[in-house]
Amino acid sequence: xxxxxxxxxxxxxxxxxxxxxxxxxxxILPSQEIRSLAKYYLYLAYNxxxxxxxxxxxxxxxxxxxxxxxxxxxxxxxxxYLAIIGSIALGRGILKYSKPEGELxxxxxxxxxxxxxxxxxxxxxxxxxxxxxxTPGGGFQxxxxxxxxxxLILIIFSHYYLLEKGVTKDLxxxxxxxxxxxxxxxxxxVYLIALPQGIHAYVLQNxxxxxxxxxxPAYINGQLISGTLWFFNIFEFFAVMAGFxxxxxxxxxxxxxxxxxxxxxxx
Amino acid sequence: xxxxxxxxxxxTALASLFxxxxxxxxxxxxNLVRAVVFSAIQSTLYAFIYYMLMAPDIVLVYxxxxxxxxxxxxxxxxxxxxxxxxx
Numbered sequence: 001x002x003x004x005x006x007x008x009x010x011x012x013x014x015x016x017x018x019x020x021x022x023x024x025x026x027x028i029l030p031s032q033e034i035r036s037l038a039k040y041y042l043y044l045a046y047n048x049x050x051x052x053x054x055x056x057x058x059x060x061x062x063x064x065x066x067x068x069x070x071x072x073x074x075x076x077x078x079x080x081y082l083a084i085i086g087s088i089a090l091g092r093g094i095l096k097y098s099k100p101e102g103e104l105x106x107x108x109x110x111x112x113x114x115x116x117x118x119x120x121x122x123x124x125x126x127x128x129x130x131x132x133x134x135t136p137g138g139g140f141q142x143x144x145x146x147x148x149x150x151x152l153i154l155i156i157f158s159h160y161y162l163l164e165k166g167v168t169k170d171l172x173x174x175x176x177x178x179x180x181x182x183x184x185x186x187x188x189x190v191y192l193i194a195l196p197q198g199i200h201a202y203v204l205q206n207x208x209x210x211x212x213x214x215x216x217p218a219y220i221n222g223q224l225i226s227g228t229l230w231f232f233n234i235f236e237f238f239a240v241m242a243g244f245x246x247x248x249x250x251x252x253x254x255x256x257x258x259x260x261x262x263x264x265x266x267x
Numbered sequence: 268x269x270x271x272x273x274x275x276x277x278x279t280a281l282a283s284l285f286x287x288x289x290x291x292x293x294x295x296x297x298n299l300v301r302a303v304v305f306s307a308i309q310s311t312l313y314a315f316i317y318y319m320l321m322a323p324d325i326v327l328v329y330x331x332x333x334x335x336x337x338x339x340x341x342x343x344x345x346x347x348x349x350x351x352x353x354x
Contacts, residue, residue, distance in 0.1 A: 007291050061324045136323035144331040251343050
């Protein structure tokens, strides 16, 4: 009863506040004009007639995230990287632990369903990441989706199953470092290509700029890859997927691995 | 008759109102497992709102993180501690 009264009070407050806002909207109208910066972003996201300014990606969000405001995303990835390093530091000093006897994980039905759905999750995640420059999505979205598959396997098949299949913390750490290194290289790759030719270029440059005539190809064999965006999405996919998987591997380590010899036996 | 736009806004408003109820129960619930389920319901409703507000990029990152990964991590942590919140 107390709960229902509380909910009714909160809902009445929200509905009343919405009414006040609706009435206020008649007097203070927000501007209907699109801001000039937004206009430029929308105009230049995919515009083959302005090759010196465009990103050549029909996905406006990805072109903002990885090109117009690319530096923000690179630092965001670095912050994510550091957060994972923090959780690895928390999981240090783990003793060796062995697989317990007997059947692990959930029932056979759940395991069979997971075997099918895990493959489908990975497929959807790959399509989200690889089509990030064409349709909504991108590296982070794809990586977060792909990380659901190891999480399901961890819970339904047990921690040891994933380790036996070779998905260890060290491998994921390697993949994640590879992803971040890739992002770093892609960020300066146009500069590295331009350097021997004596042309100057910018960090995080994708397509040619007015005073720098070099850029990555927007099409490969007739397929739109939008220059650096496709590579950024792939490397971000690996960095995020491996990063999340490390956290799940650490979280599901059995408690006895943190206890000293003999102490764990009491449990 | 309601136009297409009005139906979209109506669904958004209803989803946000129901999400408030879910949040209330998630906070007040003493059983932590049920609280996580309420939190996941709130996340699902938020995913609908993001979709209605035409932000498919956010939906794609919100569904795996807020509906899948986050409740799962919290459930693993709850399984290692106690299932009921004490005063």
